[in-house]
Amino acid sequence: MRIVVTNCNTTQEMTEEIVRGARAAAGPGTTVLGLTPGWGPESAEGWLDSYLSAAAVMDALRTYEGPAYDAVVMAGFGEHGREGVRELVDVPVVDITEAAAHLACLLGRRYGVVTTLERSCGQIEDSLELAGVARNCAAVIGTGLGVLELEDAERTEAAFLTAAERARDAGAEVLVLGCAGMTGLQQAVSEKLGVPVVDGVGAAVKLAESLVGLGLRTSRVAGYATPLPKRRGWGRSGGGAQAD
Amino acid sequence: MRIVVTNCNTTQEMTEEIVRGARAAAGPGTTVLGLTPGWGPESAEGWLDSYLSAAAVMDALRTYEGPAYDAVVMAGFGEHGREGVRELVDVPVVDITEAAAHLACLLGRRYGVVTTLERSCGQIEDSLELAGVARNCAAVIGTGLGVLELEDAERTEAAFLTAAERARDAGAEVLVLGCAGMTGLQQAVSEKLGVPVVDGVGAAVKLAESLVGLGLRTSRVAGYATPLPKRRGWGRSGGGAQAD
Amino acid sequence: MRIVVTNCNTTQEMTEEIVRGARAAAGPGTTVLGLTPGWGPESAEGWLDSYLSAAAVMDALRTYEGPAYDAVVMAGFGEHGREGVRELVDVPVVDITEAAAHLACLLGRRYGVVTTLERSCGQIEDSLELAGVARNCAAVIGTGLGVLELEDAERTEAAFLTAAERARDAGAEVLVLGCAGMTGLQQAVSEKLGVPVVDGVGAAVKLAESLVGLGLRTSRVAGYATPLPKRRGWGRSGGGAQAD
Amino acid sequence: MRIVVTNCNTTQEMTEEIVRGARAAAGPGTTVLGLTPGWGPESAEGWLDSYLSAAAVMDALRTYEGPAYDAVVMAGFGEHGREGVRELVDVPVVDITEAAAHLACLLGRRYGVVTTLERSCGQIEDSLELAGVARNCAAVIGTGLGVLELEDAERTEAAFLTAAERARDAGAEVLVLGCAGMTGLQQAVSEKLGVPVVDGVGAAVKLAESLVGLGLRTSRVAGYATPLPKRRGWGRSGGGAQAD
Amino acid sequence: MRIVVTNCNTTQEMTEEIVRGARAAAGPGTTVLGLTPGWGPESAEGWLDSYLSAAAVMDALRTYEGPAYDAVVMAGFGEHGREGVRELVDVPVVDITEAAAHLACLLGRRYGVVTTLERSCGQIEDSLELAGVARNCAAVIGTGLGVLELEDAERTEAAFLTAAERARDAGAEVLVLGCAGMTGLQQAVSEKLGVPVVDGVGAAVKLAESLVGLGLRTSRVAGYATPLPKRRGWGRSGGGAQAD
Amino acid sequence: MRIVVTNCNTTQEMTEEIVRGARAAAGPGTTVLGLTPGWGPESAEGWLDSYLSAAAVMDALRTYEGPAYDAVVMAGFGEHGREGVRELVDVPVVDITEAAAHLACLLGRRYGVVTTLERSCGQIEDSLELAGVARNCAAVIGTGLGVLELEDAERTEAAFLTAAERARDAGAEVLVLGCAGMTGLQQAVSEKLGVPVVDGVGAAVKLAESLVGLGLRTSRVAGYATPLPKRRGWGRSGGGAQAD
Structure with a gap:
């Protein structure tokens, strides 16, 4: 089967890293294909970036060939x-x-998320709430590192371990890597913390494989019905990348 | 004071109608200025439209001159x-x-929302939840009418009254017009139903005036900090309106 | 328009202070009229005072001429x-x-309340819960000051700032003055804390103006129907003020 | 032990009926003493009555001799x-x-309340919520009968049975008599409905006996600390009963 | 009346202690009879023990003669x-x-539980949640002592007092002894802490007496219907006590 | 990899059916092994059966060779x-x-469960709540069929379709087979209902494969620590199957 993994930002290097993580998790018969939006933010940090990213990712899939x-x-x-x-x-x-x-819910009674900037914690809490899985989330904690600062693996690991302690104090028995850019970190921090650490990219690949394997598709009733045909414009003319 | 009212879609007629509603609610010293996004959906009905609209509205404000x-x-x-x-x-x-x-929370113990298509009910529920005001919402009910079908005022009123009965049965003591395109309907349906009916456009204008009058601004701490400076692309090159 | 502002206690000086705060917030066409209950507690601190105050305020309005x-x-x-x-x-x-x-919900993702005595925190939490706006409340914190001790503005401000730190640690991005007697403090503490601070008296005046401006009235369906005609006694004979 | 049972209204006949119910439930060593407020509403139906009643009951206990x-x-x-x-x-x-x-929580997974007027349902829901026992409440249903209309036992029973069906449909496995004036009805309706029916008066007597028997008293920490000494007026001069 | 008190483990000494606590709480006309399961864990500490205990206690009652x-x-x-x-x-x-x-809900606005091992806290939280009384629980805190370590009354009291401070900091105004083996401790710690302390064994005896006194029985509708007749095996052949 | 699938009852035929369902879902490298408890109920219908089953399944795994x-x-x-x-x-x-x-949460905004007897609905609701996935559950509906009555596939399908309508009316966009004995039904009812239908057995196999594939194990911190070594008896001597 073939899975398209969409990066939420325009940074090609991050897409590649995510694809590496996805491939490491994928089963033998699965092909992973990375998709980088043609526009949007170079990293998603905050609500404005997030909504811009949402539109750009939809556009990338809409025009995917x-x-x-x-x-x-x-x-x-x-x-x-x-x-x-x-x-x-x-x-x-x-x-x-x-x-x-x-997946974290299956591994412990409460889980915690360790993410990048503090400003992202609220978005993550909201995302978990609406996905219906916030009940057993003990805490969402920021490391203070920006998305594009995660490259320094040593610093990221150290910051993760520090933030993880706060999540543990709040009751977390399982931890979640709260950024796609942290993919690959799970094993090292899991060993150091003595608790399972879930990487969202790997988790999503396995869940996607599971749904495909079971022949399940999104319900078209009510909530996620096909978009109505209508006129839609996908961005401003000449809306290519520009520095804010 | 001057208030910019952003339409969520590209339909200029709807912007004008919304502006009329906003002006009817505005205080004597308030100037209302309508802003129609230069791209996005011609009407927002569903999640795809909604995220596209979010990006387009942000872009319209970002480039507003x-x-x-x-x-x-x-x-x-x-x-x-x-x-x-x-x-x-x-x-x-x-x-x-x-x-x-x-405003509805101030007028009765439980309120209900009557909106357009059933597919929009879930989005509205989520929006109320995250805004922190879902607790006293008794029901969100669809009329089955699309956003651009609301022009036929008689049909819209009839559909509203029917849906309102279901909201009443669910415990609503106050009703809310669940679409900007319904602005202006509130008085007629309020009289027929015998309950207060709140129009969101008018409500938002009054709340905006209230915040400005009190000298209050959005907190920049954590959640809504200023976007970080970075490269962002706002839509595809040549992304003008096109039929899907 | 004319707004009656009811003090919850019998202390005339506090009514005057509240009226000053209300007038500062009111729009140009609004007349503010203070109403002090003829009986009840000299300050409301705790449940007994609060229920006594509720009856006294209703009586003051019932007999208002x-x-x-x-x-x-x-x-x-x-x-x-x-x-x-x-x-x-x-x-x-x-x-x-x-x-x-x-109003606080409109200014940040989470708000906090700083009030007088710790014993009042529970009442405030309950009041917010039933009003349907508790979801985004991060904390209600007491300063340890009694209602009638707020006159010393310097001490009050210092106590507020200390308690505000605890609310901030709990996630509050916006603060609320948790006592009518704190009216007027908002600007000074807002500047020192770097977050918006909402004064309830001003907020209520603006919301009342908003509802009146929009022609909205309380729903009479179910919850807040007109009191049934019946015999009611409003207090003991000779129930004038006495020291407990 | 001696238990004071306070009626919430000024209707002496109802106090007597309540006392009969309380005595039927009380253990052999328990003396029940009815207390009718000297002022307040002749029946409590709605929020205004309820707050007035709260003050009047506190006053009755405060001046009890x-x-x-x-x-x-x-x-x-x-x-x-x-x-x-x-x-x-x-x-x-x-x-x-x-x-x-x-007590209802101990007898089934979900309980329901059948009360008097529909307008009282909201107050009851709020009361259960703040008492911490609303989670397993499936429904609060009104019979449409006023408090002083309950004397006609046959009509009351019939109305109760009809409303009980709606509570059952909502998932209630246990029913609660939602008015002190219904005391005595529990056995007849329980037999007819085939489910346990809890009378609040009897339940409260047993819980009071339980607390006294175990030597337990209200916590004075924070929430329910002793009222502060201060000047308080308990009602208007010459505030005796009068028809509204 | 006669009340059977079931120990959840096979330790006879603990049954006796529990029976002592139950008898101290029971009314004059109540006979307390202890029942120790014939199999199961010697102490219940964790989920495995708890489910094993549940089956063993049901078996003990099923075969009670x-x-x-x-x-x-x-x-x-x-x-x-x-x-x-x-x-x-x-x-x-x-x-x-x-x-x-x-009972704790009747004595303060928020209560806390102090129990044995930290590993039991989650089970207790779940138990309170499903019983419908978790809303006003401020915290469940472990002392770090195992069930069979509670015999050393001095150490237990000291550990209880330390853990109680944490519950108080979390808002608890009333405390609960979180293990049947703590029965008897309530008076000493209540005096030292200055808050009411509820022993579950005594509380349950009083509630059982209350239900019996009022003639109330478990609802047989839906949730707790009589078990269907069918073949059931109650444990392995030769499943007597063995060391794991 | 090898997955042990435990039946919750002693009916061997049901184990075989479950294993068939599990194998149909399993990936190419997965071996499925069915495990039937040596004791317990012949079908689990209600709380007593469920707790008995829990102990029996733990015993089967504890002594698995x-x-x-x-x-x-x-x-x-x-x-x-x-x-x-x-x-x-x-x-x-x-x-x-x-x-x-x-898995259902990934396929629609709200899901519903259709199960066997009405008496099981409460248990399922509790199970979903504690697992942290109840938020997006719109309804749990019974078909009125006992576990051992599911063999008649035609009747089961008809009953499922009828109950599914009620779940749909309550807002479910995805359905779940609420009994292991329904395994295999998902495709037929999904086609007839026009919504995705999730079989728990298949879902669990895929999730187990996912966790194993990602190298994730249960957290041993707090909640699910290894059972303490102690004396435990697993059932009464000679506790073999017997008719109640």
């Missing part, structure tokens, strides 16, 4: 758009935020 | 984007969904 | 009675507790 | 005041609303 | 089984977890 | 025991109740 695919994984932790993509495509759609939470 | 304004009213009932706009602009931002609910 | 008014603002933070007054009078009724919360 | 007592039972279903009385007296206080719910 | 009884008190704090026993027997069933919470 | 396995799937819809098994074994444990809900 590659080989047919069986599922979409949306790799923006806490970012918007999953319901829109569910309307848009005919295959199952799994967002890494909800995916990580679904 | 008119006279300075004191507040923004976002006139898309149940549509996304308010948190992003709060990050973007320095003045108070009031979304008509939350505005209607805030 | 002044000029006609367009709305009632109830200026007892966390005090009981708003539903009873909604039954009693034909004009909109806004309680400062809920009013502050409604 | 009879023999010492070991507990207070407050016999107003859904009426306000219990927290104030907890501050006022040094003995345990049990409100019949919460009492019925506490 | 003593004198007829009027109610069952289940003396395992936070342990499973109460709904199964409600199906099994025809008399009222009260679990000490819910019983303590019900 | 077959080949090593990588995960456990617990195939009792709404039955107890998952937390105990998580303590007991070192591999991931997935209960079909939670599994179906986790």
